[in-house]
Amino acid sequence: MTRKPSVRERLAQAAFDLFDERGYEQATxxxxxxxxxxxxxxxxxxxxxxxxxxxxDHDLLLRQIGDRLRSSNHDTALVAVSDAxxxxxxxxxxxxxxxxxxxxxxxxxxxxxxxxxxxxxxxQRLFRxxxxxxxxxxxxxxxxxxxxxxxxxxxxxxxxxxxxLRGESLDPVQEVNEAMRQVIALFAPPASGPDTxxxxxxxxxxxxxxxxxxxxxxQVLGGQSPAVASQDVRPGTGN
Amino acid sequence: MTRKPSVRERLAQAAFDLFDERGYEQATxxxxxxxxxxxxxxxxxxxxxxxxxxxxDHDLLLRQIGDRLRSSNHDTALVAVSDAxxxxxxxxxxxxxxxxxxxxxxxxxxxxxxxxxxxxxxxQRLFRxxxxxxxxxxxxxxxxxxxxxxxxxxxxxxxxxxxxLRGESLDPVQEVNEAMRQVIALFAPPASGPDTxxxxxxxxxxxxxxxxxxxxxxQVLGGQSPAVASQDVRPGTGN
Numbered sequence: 001m002t003r004k005p006s007v008r009e010r011l012a013q014a015a016f017d018l019f020d021e022r023g024y025e026q027a028t029x030x031x032x033x034x035x036x037x038x039x040x041x042x043x044x045x046x047x048x049x050x051x052x053x054x055x056x057d058h059d060l061l062l063r064q065i066g067d068r069l070r071s072s073n074h075d076t077a078l079v080a081v082s083d084a085x086x087x088x089x090x091x092x093x094x095x096x097x098x099x100x101x102x103x104x105x106x107x108x109x110x111x112x113x114x115x116x117x118x119x120x121x122x123x124q125r126l127f128r129x130x131x132x133x134x135x136x137x138x139x140x141x142x143x144x145x146x147x148x149x150x151x152x153x154x155x156x157x158x159x160x161x162x163x164x165l166r167g168e169s170l171d172p173v174q175e176v177n178e179a180m181r182q183v184i185a186l187f188a189p190p191a192s193g194p195d196t197x198x199x200x201x202x203x204x205x206x207x208x209x210x211x212x213x214x215x216x217x218x219q220v221l222g223g224q225s226p227a228v229a230s231q232d233v234r235p236g237t238g239n
Numbered sequence: 240m241t242r243k244p245s246v247r248e249r250l251a252q253a254a255f256d257l258f259d260e261r262g263y264e265q266a267t268x269x270x271x272x273x274x275x276x277x278x279x280x281x282x283x284x285x286x287x288x289x290x291x292x293x294x295x296d297h298d299l300l301l302r303q304i305g306d307r308l309r310s311s312n313h314d315t316a317l318v319a320v321s322d323a324x325x326x327x328x329x330x331x332x333x334x335x336x337x338x339x340x341x342x343x344x345x346x347x348x349x350x351x352x353x354x355x356x357x358x359x360x361x362x363q364r365l366f367r368x369x370x371x372x373x374x375x376x377x378x379x380x381x382x383x384x385x386x387x388x389x390x391x392x393x394x395x396x397x398x399x400x401x402x403x404l405r406g407e408s409l410d411p412v413q414e415v416n417e418a419m420r421q422v423i424a425l426f427a428p429p430a431s432g433p434d435t436x437x438x439x440x441x442x443x444x445x446x447x448x449x450x451x452x453x454x455x456x457x458q459v460l461g462g463q464s465p466a467v468a469s470q471d472v473r474p475g476t477g478n
Binding site for chain 1: 353354356357360380382383386387389390391393394395397398418421422425426
């Protein structure tokens with residue numbers, strides 16, 4: 001069952017066909033309208049320019065994301081943003097083939113690539129401002145933290161989106177869930193467990209193995225078993 | 240002591256003066272050349288377009304950063320990148336007033352703002368590719384991590400740069416050092432100290448205070464003092 005394409009979609013389809021056939025620069029708005037069996041005036045009722053046909057309606061997507069953020073009941077700004085950003089991925093997935101043709105086109109036409117980068121910056125700014133407002137009373141490092149969180153969410157989202165556009169990802173929704181989980185973990189307070197109200201973390205330099213130490217430590221701590229984490233820490237594999 | 244301005248600098252100076260006077264769109268290349276007491280031909284020996292006069296030579300800066308990265312002897316890709324990005328900040332600081340006038344201009348002319356955003360994306364891509372190559376053998380999550388690191392370095396740098404351009408920062412070099420420290424900490428393996436080869440971290444749930452526990456713990460550990468960290472962990476303030 002395929003629904004009848006809208007006028008907007010017919011114009012977009014004709015445009016992409018022409019760009020493939022003649023190249024982006026060569027195809028005119030007249031050609032696009034003609035290709036869709038429509039008039040130039042109809043084209044301009046739906047799009048402002050040739051570039052506009054190619055890109056999704058980012059104004060609309062930004063408004064939808066803004067609405068989602070405003071009505072969010074998530075615990076942290078970062079979780080709210082990492083949830084809202086999925087609307088973009090879902091929109092692209094819904095576009096399907098059009099999204100992939102756009103990606104191929106923006107990869108080869110610098111002006112289009114530029115416009116895409118500017119769109120990404122608008123999402124990042126929306127997120128940064130949302131997080132910064134949320135954390136307004138969190139001290140002087142909050143603006144930098146808001147900046148870093150917004151950048152992380154957007155770049156993780158785009159990483160997954162690009163993989164899907166290139167045909168490298170079969171399950172982008174699962175991938176974006178995992179990517180956002182990693183972003184949230186990045187900003188989580190270090191070494192906190194599910195309930196850290198009564199947790200004490202002590203780090204000692206010692207040559208003894210953890211296994212040798214545990215019984216004696218447990219005794220000192222009144223028979224408590226390690227409840228949150230116990231591990232040898234080796235130098236990280238680095239960054 | 241002020242050195243004699245170069246031809247490039249004279250043209251830039253004249254351009255900014257004219258943009259202030261007449262607005263960016265209204266000032267022509269002829270006007271700029273005339274304002275600097277030079278010919279149109281001389282203008283085109285130094286710049287390709289009116290936009291070019293405004294922006295720093297990003298191609299040159301990108302090459303310098305690439306050189307710095309290639310000759311880096313830092314331990315991790317993230318540290319190398321967080322070091323190299325400072326070249327951009329230092330360049331802007333060196334420009335001084337010109338950088339601040341450009342910032343005012345790009346804030347009001349969308350086409351210039353767009354070009355600036357595209358430049359930022361080029362730095363981020365250079366960093367992402369450098370980090371991704373460095374971590375090529377680090378498993379399937381490495382590309383996302385490279386993406387996140389590059390985004391963090393660039394956004395932290397731009398946060399400090401923007402503060403300085405707005406006159407909100409008196410010591411941008413110290414601020415960028417602190418911002419990069421925060422970025423590096425973000426990606427550090429949790430709870431690792433300066434030398435963690437022989438460190439054991441144990442987390443217990445306990446109602447006893449750290450102060451009460453320490454002497455007994457030290458005894459168990461053969462008289463070692465806490466060498467890396469010792470702190471009560473309370474639920475984080477969240478994100």
